[in-house]
Amino acid sequence: MREIAIGTIKLENPFLLAPLAGVTDSSFRRICRQMGAAMVYSEMVSGKGLFYKDKNTDRLLQTYEDEEPVAYQLFGSEPDILAYAARELADRPNVLLDINMGCPVPKIVKNGEGSALLKDPDLVYRLVQATVAEAKKPVTVKIRIGFDENSINGVEVARAAEAAGAAAVAVHGRTREQYYTGKADWSMIAQIKQAVSVPVIGNGDVFSGEEAIRMLNQTGCDMVMIARGAQGNPWIFREALALWEGQEKPEPPSTAERLAVIDQHCAYVMAEKGEYVGVREMRKHISWYLKGIKGSAHLRAEINQKKTFEEINQLLKQLG
Structure with missing residues (x-):
């Protein structure tokens, strides 16, 4: 079995809890780790919030030993702000920094953050490069396959991130305009996996252990990031892990x-x-x-x- 790693971070298995605003606080992350998630992600942390010493931002950074390894997810659109954030977080217990380039929420996109970054691969490069230069730990990105159906540029964005030093790319198989409707395009995750040499993390429409295994097999991705499929069902990690290890599928929780x-x-x-x-x-x-x-x-x-x-x-x- 090949090693599962992001940069210098070695993981127990390929199943990760996605960052979800208002959901993946430390309490839920601890539950998912107990169920077998190999790594968990914080809610989105604002680079500007760190810069301006916002108290709510500091609350999002709370972690406990029993949820490690934890990744912090940052959002922002200014290289110097994300570089500042990387310096500020250098000595925290998180194992990596992830830059959000996929959030579809209007107020985030209107600020030029989240999914809006997909429109500007050059800015993606500069954001990653600035963050990598100041981080003491791996930097990754989470993207979508494009902003809308007329601009499916996930391969270009992933390559820009890799060229700037990203240690991995997580790909949600939808466009920004789709939000969470329609079906995730796993074939685009496969294309991005073929286009870059860093690990690719697949995301989108994984609501069971079987679907997690299917995503690994169909796309060739290195890891699977589970988002809405874990809401109310942290047992999805136990299920995926058992199937991945060749065991029987566990009984649903009583x-x-x-x-x-x-x-x-x-x-x-x-x-x-x-x-x-x-x-x-x-x-x-x-x-x-x-x-x-x-x-x-x-x-x-x-x-x-x-x-x-x-x-x-x-x-x-x-x-x-």
Whole structure:
């Protein structure tokens, strides 16, 4: 079995938790690591937020030993700002820096960040080059296959990033204009894999362990980054890992196991963010965890009205 690595970072397996704004905080990352994710990514961290000492930005950088290895994902469009961020983060425990070039959210794109960078491969080169020059750890990028169907330039962007020193390229197989609709084009991930010599991480439409293995086989990518497929289903990593190791597919988690993970997740969030914030952030996670459990539909609606973990626990006991 070939070594799985990004630059100097060696990984246990090829399955990674994608960066997701509002989702992949340290609490969820810790759960996914326990389930077998080889590496986890922070929510998007603003280069300007670091530059201007924003307190919320600092909160996004919180990590715990049991979630390592952790990658920080940065976003920005100014080489000097990202270079500053690389210097600021040099001594943090994260193992690499990833530059977001795929976020489709309008406010990010209007600022010339995220997916907007796909329009300017020269700027991609300069951003990566500036970050690599100041980073003490590998720098990677996360891209989409193009901005829209008339500008599918993922190969060009990936080559620009590699030429500037990127240690790996993660590719979401959609354009910016697709957001998360339609189908991810895995054939473009395969083309990008053929076009560069650094590791390529495939991303898009992986909602089961079988699909993770299929992406590896169909595209030839080195690793698979799982995003929405992990929401409410961190067991996807356990499933993918078992299949990758040639074992039987594990049984789906029982209701009792789901409730135990919800309890652990709530405990992490409560300890880190307190009850007021924690409850409001956990509502969506609990709704995802309960999806598909018989009799849970009305509970999900009720949980969205609750303001304490004790009230939520009382409701969840109806399932136990």
